[in-house]
């Protein structure tokens with residue numbers, strides 16, 4: 248299968264210290280790949296190099312087989328990029344801005360109106376065509392940012408923390424839009440929020456301290472990181488000692504009077520034992536769920552491995 252994008256042993260040094268070291272990855276299919284890393288991990292550096300706005304110190308970037316360094320204009324035609332700080336012109340209307348972006352992408356003049364119409368419809372901004380960008384909400388500005396990234400119909404879209412700074416409703420809308428645009432192209436999406444990557448992506452690349460610490464499918468990641476705590480909500484909770492008496496339970500933290508996080512030794516049949524104990528001892532269990540926040544602990548563990 249031909250790769251849409253291939254990074255080969257990318258390293259980058261800004262001044263004296265290395266921001267990323269020996270990053271390699273290949274994407275050959277449509278869908279969303281998540282680049283997950285905490286602040287300063289090296290996500291933006293990787294994305295900026297991938298999109299040809301920063302020249303790497305070492306390594307190569309190929310987009311649809313085209314070497315970014317050797318043929319940047321050709322390679323960039325295949326990429327749409329929404330940087331962390333979207334390059335929007337506040338005093339232009341949506342139409343003026345998208346027309347300008349299509350020109351920058353060297354699209355033939357005659358093809359621009361249809362491309363603008365398609366991008367606006369896909370991003371749900373057609374009704375704001377004549378509105379100044381400064382008068383749009385944060386969520387709609389981000390949609391305009393995504394529209395400029397897809398206007399030239401590239402095979403790869405790179406989105407650097409696209410939901411950062413949006414309110415909860417806007418986040419849901421922008422995530423839905425990203426899912427939609429990934430149906431017929433590859434999308435690389437960076438985030439520092441594990442649950443967001445789990446929700447959206449079929450593949451995950453975790454980056455820490457400038458190095459890839461995990462790269463596989465989302466399913467493999469979820470299997471790899473078995474949770475070690477469950478969250479219980481009870482009407483009549485017992486004392487911590489009663490929970491600790493159950494085989495496999497290592498710790499019980501009361502979050503509220505009725506909500507407790509129960510840590511266990513990894514034996515996944517713990518829920519069954521907790522439910523049985525609840526019935527026998529009358530704890531009136533209302534809810535029990537695998538504690539997703541525990542995955543963040545695994546993220547920390549994987550990140551620490553890269554520094555050893």
Ligand SMILES: Nc1ncnc2c1ncn2[C@@H]1O[C@H](COP(=O)(O)OP(=O)(O)OP(=O)(O)O)[C@@H](O)[C@H]1O
Pocket residue numbers: 261262265266284285286287288289290291292293331439
């Ligand atoms: N222009 C620059 N000059 C010097 N160092 C830089 C520059 N840009 C980034 N760095 C450093 O490179 C490292 C990686 O930064 P980068 O912005 O790629 O991380 P990130 O994962 O995108 O983080 P964030 O989410 O905070 O943007 C950090 O240590 C950062 O301080």
